[in-house]
Amino acid sequence: MDKIMINEMPKHVGETVRIGCWLANKRSSGKIAFLQLRDGSGFVQGVVVKADVPEELFATAKSINQETSMYVTGTVVEDERSAFGYELQVSGIEVIGEAEDYPITPKEHGTEFLMDNRHFWLRSKKQHAIMKIRNEIIRATYEFFNDRGFVKIDPPILTGSAPEGTSELFHTKYFEEDAFLSQSGQLHLEAAAMALGRVFSFGPTFRAEKSKTRRHLIEFWMMEPEMAFTEHDESLEVQEQYVAHLVQSVLKNCKLELGVLGRDTSKLEKVQAPFPRITYDEAIEFLHEKGFDDIQWGDDFGAPHETAIAEHYDKPVFIVNYPTAIKPFYMQPHPDRDDVVLCADLIAPEGYGEIVGGSERIHDYELLKQRIEEHQLDPEAYAWYLELRKQGSVPHSGFGLGLERTVAWISGAEHVREAIPFPRLLNRLYP
CATH class of the missing domain: 2.40.50.140 (Nucleic acid-binding proteins)
Known part of the structure; x- marks a missing residue:
């Protein structure tokens, strides 16, 4: 038997x-x-x-x-x-x-109760289905990048600097030095791309952002590719091919799980490259036409703005060329304008917001040095990053995909807390 x-x-x-x-x-x-x-x-x-x-x-x-x-x-x-x-x-x-008095019964339970019992809630049919879809997205990620000659690189989780240049970092002591939990592996991946050409990482990242929205986690996982000799438009093509590959892989290999979740797969079937692209300028104009008078040129988009833009399309949409002032120091300026940079956010349909953010990186030594000074960053902490531009620098681009937001979107989960086994939220460190 x-x-x-x-x-x-x-x-x-x-x-x-x-x-x-x-x-x-x-x-x-x-x-x-x-x-x-x-x-x-x-x-x-x-x-x-x-x-x-x-x-x-x-x-x-x-x-x-x-x-x-x-x-x-x-x-x-x-x-x-x-x-x-x-x-x-x-x-x-x-x-x-034998099990006795199992806490999660077939009746309805409140969210906080389910979160307190997350170690048991994972056993339920819907949570099981979401975790299987998460696993398929991870499997398809390795398939996509391995098939295209990318090399998996593991950047450090403890760092001495902030890629995004923000203060929303978890601080810790590294013996006698200050250190932070990584908010992105990008800077180290740029160094690896100069050695290996096309690289990607998959690992945890941390943002000390005091947000309680359904799109935010304190600890989440990122897929971050970095590509040498790659300009912005070429990177966008990789991004849309990658996201389309993830969706089609889930449709192919997780039919049972999507059925358990009651997911409308007709919406996912439309996710085929290429994706529509609009500029930040066009997005602002569109929002004004839709009555969003609160948003002005130079502002970053909030959830309502991203949702309004996404609802206009039946597949993910790129918003390109954001204002320089609201983006990190390392982004390459637009060749014809000094007020915007070569970057893009990919907005998922159905109100799930940004799932990918990427840009072409500055490869000129003097310009990057100037940007570091303008952002009042510690030049010593970024010395090694700046040195990359003095030893055979090349145009290069990269992006990051938030795993949990992508899982939530593809599975149709209401909140990203269901897209990770043990979510870390603003007021939750248990279990």
Whole structure:
């Protein structure tokens, strides 16, 4: 008898198999018990028919508590009524670990209660589906960049400077020195790109931003590619191809999970490159036409502004060439204007906001030195970064994709806190 995972059942139709699983839920009549079983790879219904099993086994099936762990033996059969397409006709149950008073029941629970019990909430069908979609996005990311000759680089998490030049950093002591938790791996990736050409990182980043919106986390994960000999427009092409690849990979490999979440996949099917592009100037004009008189040229966009722009399109949209004054020091100026830079934010549809931010980087030594001075940054902290421009500098570009915002958008999750296993929010460091 084979011990298999639930997701392997399609290969074992008609066979008697054994699975290690937990009881997610159950219901029963006088003669049949229906057990909702999960093992991490998926969910399947186990059917226990009183007339076909020993009396003791049927009594066990009716009495086991939610989240009790067990080995279940049974025959795999096809079931067209099930979203999974298969069920297990149970012939044996071996209890491993009993569960009592499991806190998350099939009834409705408040958000704070669910967050306090996040270590259990992850077991639920919808949270399981979101985590599977997150995993597929990560897998597809490695596939995309590896297929295009990028090299995975791991930048440091402890740094002595701030890539964005902001004060929203987590400070710590590094022996006798001051250090910060990284808010981006970009600067170190630029150095790696000068060595390896095309690189990318995937790791945690930290922003000490006191925001409570559904788009913000204190700790989140970023995909950050950096490309030598690459100008802004070339980078935009990589960005739209990458995002389209993620969406299409999820559509292909996570159909069951998208169904569990009730996601409208027709909207995702439209996400094909190329994406529309508008300038910051055009975005301001559009917002004024829509009655947003609060936004003026030189202001950064808030959630309502991004949502209004996104609703005008049926796929992600690039907003390019933001004002120099509201962007970080390292962005390359526009060749024909000194008031905007060569950058872009990619805004996701359906109100999920910015999911990608990128730019061409300044490669001229004197200009970058001037920008560092204008932003009143510590020249010693950025000395190594500046030195890159003196040793064979080249035009180069890069971007960062926020994993959790992307997961939330593709899965249709209401809040980014559901897009990461254990969210760190403004007032939450538990569990």
